[in-house]
Amino acid sequence: MTSRAYAYYPGCSLHSTAKEYDVSARLVCEGLGIELYELDGWTCCGASSIHSASRLLSTALPARELQLAGRPGLPLAVACAMCYSRLKLAAHELSDGATKELVEEIVGGDLSGTVEVVHLLKVLDGEREAMPLKRSLSSLRVACYYGCLLVRPCGVLDFDDEENPQTMDRLIEALGARSIEWDFKTECCGASMPLSRPDIVLRLSYRILSQAKQLGADCIAVACPMCHSNLDTYQGKIRAKYKGNIELPVLYFTQLVGLALGFSPRQLLLNRHFTDPLPMLKARGLV
Amino acid sequence: MAIDSPITPLPSSEFRLFVERRSGQHILRCYQCGKCTAGCPAAYTMDIGPRRIMRAIQLGMKDEVLESSTIWLCLFCQTCYARCPREIDIPRVMESLRLLAATSGKRAAEKDIRLFHRIFLSLVQRWGRVHELTLGALYNLLSGHPLANATLLPRMLTRGKLSLLPPRVKWASEVKKVFDKVKAVEERAPL
Numbered sequence: 346m347t348s349r350a351y352a353y354y355p356g357c358s359l360h361s362t363a364k365e366y367d368v369s370a371r372l373v374c375e376g377l378g379i380e381l382y383e384l385d386g387w388t389c390c391g392a393s394s395i396h397s398a399s400r401l402l403s404t405a406l407p408a409r410e411l412q413l414a415g416r417p418g419l420p421l422a423v424a425c426a427m428c429y430s431r432l433k434l435a436a437h438e439l440s441d442g443a444t445k446e447l448v449e450e451i452v453g454g455d456l457s458g459t460v461e462v463v464h465l466l467k468v469l470d471g472e473r474e475a476m477p478l479k480r481s482l483s484s485l486r487v488a489c490y491y492g493c494l495l496v497r498p499c500g501v502l503d504f505d506d507e508e509n510p511q512t513m514d515r516l517i518e519a520l521g522a523r524s525i526e527w528d529f530k531t532e533c534c535g536a537s538m539p540l541s542r543p544d545i546v547l548r549l550s551y552r553i554l555s556q557a558k559q560l561g562a563d564c565i566a567v568a569c570p571m572c573h574s575n576l577d578t579y580q581g582k583i584r585a586k587y588k589g590n591i592e593l594p595v596l597y598f599t600q601l602v603g604l605a606l607g608f609s610p611r612q613l614l615l616n617r618h619f620t621d622p623l624p625m626l627k628a629r630g631l632v
Numbered sequence: 633m634a635i636d637s638p639i640t641p642l643p644s645s646e647f648r649l650f651v652e653r654r655s656g657q658h659i660l661r662c663y664q665c666g667k668c669t670a671g672c673p674a675a676y677t678m679d680i681g682p683r684r685i686m687r688a689i690q691l692g693m694k695d696e697v698l699e700s701s702t703i704w705l706c707l708f709c710q711t712c713y714a715r716c717p718r719e720i721d722i723p724r725v726m727e728s729l730r731l732l733a734a735t736s737g738k739r740a741a742e743k744d745i746r747l748f749h750r751i752f753l754s755l756v757q758r759w760g761r762v763h764e765l766t767l768g769a770l771y772n773l774l775s776g777h778p779l780a781n782a783t784l785l786p787r788m789l790t791r792g793k794l795s796l797l798p799p800r801v802k803w804a805s806e807v808k809k810v811f812d813k814v815k816a817v818e819e820r821a822p823l
Contacts, residue, residue: 357762362793386803388760394749396708396727400654402814406756409803409810451813497710498721507714533673533709540771540780541744542677542705549673578784578793617791 351422351468352414352460353381354432356570357389359424362578363570365614369599370424370465372613376606377472381422384413390435392427393537393571404444405451407435415458424465424599426569430494430502432462437501464495464504466568469602470512473519479607481521484629487601488562489513489524490553492572493533507531513598517566520605525560529553534575543582550575551583554591563625564594566601573597577619594622604631645692654728661718662686668712668722678702679741682712682722689725703729704742744775757811760804765794 359367374381395403414421423429439445449456491510499507514524535546557565567573577595603613610632615622626632648659669681680700688697706726713721740746751770755762772778788794
């Protein structure tokens with residue numbers, strides 16, 4: 346049997362713009378009897394910017410978190426896809442002896458204990474056959490959106506197929522919902538560009554929303570706070586720019602699992618999104 | 633035409649060798665198939681697409697490469713790397729070029745993108761975590777787009793998506809030490 350207790354790294358966004366991801370993740374894990382121990386005094390892994398500054402720093406900063414996680418000796422569950430990628434890449438870099446030695450000198454201390462870094466989606470995927478479901482989501486059509494950093498580079502992350510991953514689809518279908526076949530599962534939403542080049546984010550996110558909408562999805566499910574922000578928070582701006590009817594709720598996959606486990610929309614902070622999912626959920630008889 | 637003349641080899645370029653050392657990628661492996669540019673979500677707005685960047689490095693065209701918008705517009709989505717038949721980690725090449733552009737004092741073709749990353753990291757260095765409100769405010773102030781995203785602010789605040797105060801992290805000083813030590817190591821032995 347796999348481990349049921351994890352060290353937990355929320356990352357900066359889950360304490361601010363993506364609070365609903367953090368809250369729903371904790372609720373769902375509690376509901377399933379999975380213990381999450383938030384790393385005491387965790388700091389930023391540097392995700393979106395660090396590789397623009399220094400190769401060494403982009404390994405040393407996340408190495409601190411790996412070191413923190415190594416102390417309780419539990420696998421490290423990460424919710425944010427960007428943090429997941431950064432931590433996995435750092436762990437990979439540290440498998441090189443010379444790099445490890447240098448980084449040990451920088452962070453002060455031993456880094457030889459290997460920490461297994463897992464994404465929360467994988468954790469819940471392992472539970473999908475034994476979930477105590479209270480509500481079937483059978484009326485729901487979901488476009489599962491993985492984005493980039495959960496799946497690429499596959500050689501290091503080893504999460505799922507790079508072009509057509511299935512992990513989230515499997516989980517969503519285990520909740521009774523239907524996951525749609527579509528082309529934009531792993532297309533980029535514009536990542537960390539909403540401030541510096543908003544036009545790129547609006548264009549790329551428009552394409553994603555528009556196909557999901559055309560294929561009749563009721564909502565998009567995501568596993569990354571950056572993807573969520575681009576597709577939901579900026580959706581009003583996208584609609585204003587591109588006109589077409591692309592209004593579509595964007596939910597964290599943990600919120601859908603939470604609904605199926607019987608938690609209320611309010612508990613799952615479903616009222617926090619910019620595009621309100623409640624009218625759609627009501628129309629589908631889910632709330 | 634006579635075919636006995638040997639094919640002219642590519643000039644051995646300092647620049648290409650430097651990029652190869654920094655990125656750990658064999659630039660000469662690229663045979664210009666163009667899958668990188670075909671799949672690149674930002675290629676439509678780049679001045680020199682990823683395939684042409686690879687060719688330009690092969691030819692030692694340092695200034696053209698380091699002054700291109702491409703090295704800043706790369707989203708690090710890794711699509712090109714996933715599809716490259718020669719298995720070249722192009723995002724890593726882009727990352728090396730970005731670092732080289734910064735140290736060689738080149739004017740960034742996309743200065744707002746560089747500014748965003750600098751502010752992001754300065755906040756992490758100071759507080760140990762990112763504080764979105766300060767990040768947005770500083771970016772607007774320093775980029776000269778004072779009202780960028782201002783319309784989103786009230787709704788973000790009422791939805792509890794932004795905290796007003798910067799994070800208080802007990803090990804923030806440790807993070808600062810990591811930044812300082814990395815800087816010291818890099819000055820001692822420039823990579």
